[in-house]
Amino acid sequence: MKKVLALILVGLVVAAGVWFYVNKGHEDVAGEKPELSINATELVKAFETNEQEANKQYVGKLIEVSGKIVQIDLTEDGSVNLLLESDNPMSTVLCQLDPLQKQDQSGISEGREVRIKGLCSGFTTDVVLDRCHIIR
Amino acid sequence: MYDTSFFRFTFVTLVLTFLSLGAMNAQGKYFTRSGTISFVSDALLEKNEAVNNKVSAAIDASTGKVEFIVLIKSFQFKKALMQEHFNENYMESGKYPKSTFSGRITNLKDIDFTKDGAYKVMVTGVLTMHGVTKDVATQGTINIVKGVANVQSKIRVKLADYNIQIPAIVKDKVAQEVDVMIDCKLKKV
Numbered sequence: 001m002k003k004v005l006a007l008i009l010v011g012l013v014v015a016a017g018v019w020f021y022v023n024k025g026h027e028d029v030a031g032e033k034p035e036l037s038i039n040a041t042e043l044v045k046a047f048e049t050n051e052q053e054a055n056k057q058y059v060g061k062l063i064e065v066s067g068k069i070v071q072i073d074l075t076e077d078g079s080v081n082l083l084l085e086s087d088n089p090m091s092t093v094l095c096q097l098d099p100l101q102k103q104d105q106s107g108i109s110e111g112r113e114v115r116i117k118g119l120c121s122g123f124t125t126d127v128v129l130d131r132c133h134i135i136r
Numbered sequence: 137m138y139d140t141s142f143f144r145f146t147f148v149t150l151v152l153t154f155l156s157l158g159a160m161n162a163q164g165k166y167f168t169r170s171g172t173i174s175f176v177s178d179a180l181l182e183k184n185e186a187v188n189n190k191v192s193a194a195i196d197a198s199t200g201k202v203e204f205i206v207l208i209k210s211f212q213f214k215k216a217l218m219q220e221h222f223n224e225n226y227m228e229s230g231k232y233p234k235s236t237f238s239g240r241i242t243n244l245k246d247i248d249f250t251k252d253g254a255y256k257v258m259v260t261g262v263l264t265m266h267g268v269t270k271d272v273a274t275q276g277t278i279n280i281v282k283g284v285a286n287v288q289s290k291i292r293v294k295l296a297d298y299n300i301q302i303p304a305i306v307k308d309k310v311a312q313e314v315d316v317m318i319d320c321k322l323k324k325v
Contacts, residue, residue, distance in 0.1 A: 021217070022215070022217055023215065023217070024216050024217055025216055026216040026219070027216070055233055059209065059230070059233055060209065060230065073168075073169065073170040075170050075172065075189045076172065076189075076319075076321075077172070077187070077189060079170075079189050081169070081170045081189075081190065083169070092169070094169055094170075094190055096189075096190055096210075099212065119209070121190075121207040121208075121209035121210045121233070122207040122208075122209065122210075122233040122234055123207075123234075124169070124190070124191070124192035124205040124206070124207060124234070125169060125192045125205065126169055126192065128190050128207050128210055130190070130209065130210055130212075
C-alpha cells in the first residue's frame with residue numbers, strides 16, 4: 001500500500017514538473033535590468049554600418065534606448081508601436097509596448113523624449129524592440 | 137518650317153513627360169513598419185499560433201515591386217516554451233534573424249491604386265528564411281481604401297523546403313506545412 005502511494009506521489013510530482021515546464025511563463029521583462037544603454041541614433045547607425053556585427057551585439061538582449069517619439073502606430077490587434085527618431089528619416093527604433101505585462105500608457109505622446117527598455121529582435125528598415133517598458 | 141516642327145516636338149515631349157511623371161506620382165510608393173504576419177501550425181496534438189505585427193512592407197505602385205522584411209524573434213507565441221523552441225531549434229533565429237520576401241506584382245495593370253476597391257493580385261518572387269532562398273508564387277488581394285492599401289495574402293510553407301528540421305519526438309506536435317498569413321496596411325509615402 002505504501003509503495004502504491006509513493007508511486008502515485010512520484011507520478012504527481014513528475015506530472016506537475018512537466019506541466020510547469022510546458023506552461024512556463026514568458027520572460028519577466030518588467031522586472032529585469034537592461035544589459036546596456038544607447039541612444040536611438042547610435043543604435044540605428046550601428047545596424048546600418050554593420051548589421052551582422054550589430055546583430056551579435058544587440059539581438060536577443062534587453063537594452064535601454066533613449067530618444068524622441070516621432071510617430072505612434074496602433075495596430076489592428078491593439079498593439080502600440082512607438083517610433084523613436086534617428087538621424088536617418090527612413091529608419092527609426094520601433095518599440096512595441098509589452099502586450100504581456102501591461103503598463104500605464106498615459107503621457108505617451110509624439111514629440112516626447114523617452115527612455116525605453118525592450119528585447120532587441122533585429123533590423124528591418126528599423127531597429128525593432130519587443131516587449132517594451134517605458135522607464136521615464 | 138523646321139523650327140516650328142522642332143518646337144512642337146519638344147512641346148509634346150515635355151507634356152508627355154509631365155503627364156507620365158504625374159501618373160507615376162499618383163501611383164507612388166506604399167509603406168508600413170507595423171504590418172502583421174501570423175501563422176497557425178495545426179498538428180495532431182497542438183495548435184500553435186504566433187503573431188508578428190512589426191513587419192516592414194513596401195509596394196512600389198509604378199513598378200509593382202513588393203518587399204517584406206520580418207524578424208523571427210518578433211513572433212509572439214502564447215506559450216513561452218513554443219516561442220523558445222521556434223527560435224532556438226527550428227528557425228535558429230540567432231543565426232538567421234530575419235526572413236525576407238522580394239517580388240513583383242505580375243498583373244499590375246489590373247490594379248488602380250488611385251481608385252478605391254478590392255483588387256486581386258498575383259505575386260511572384262523569392263522567399264528567404266532559415267538561410268534558404270526559394271521561388272514562390274502567391275495570390276492575394278489589395279483593398280484600396282482612401283489611399284491606404286490593405287494587403288492580404290497567404291503563403292503555404294513546407295518546412296522541409298527551408299531545411300527546418302522537426303525532431304522525431306515532437307513530430308506529431310508540429311505541422312510539416314504551415315500557412316503564413318499576411319495582413320498589412322500600407323500608407324502612401
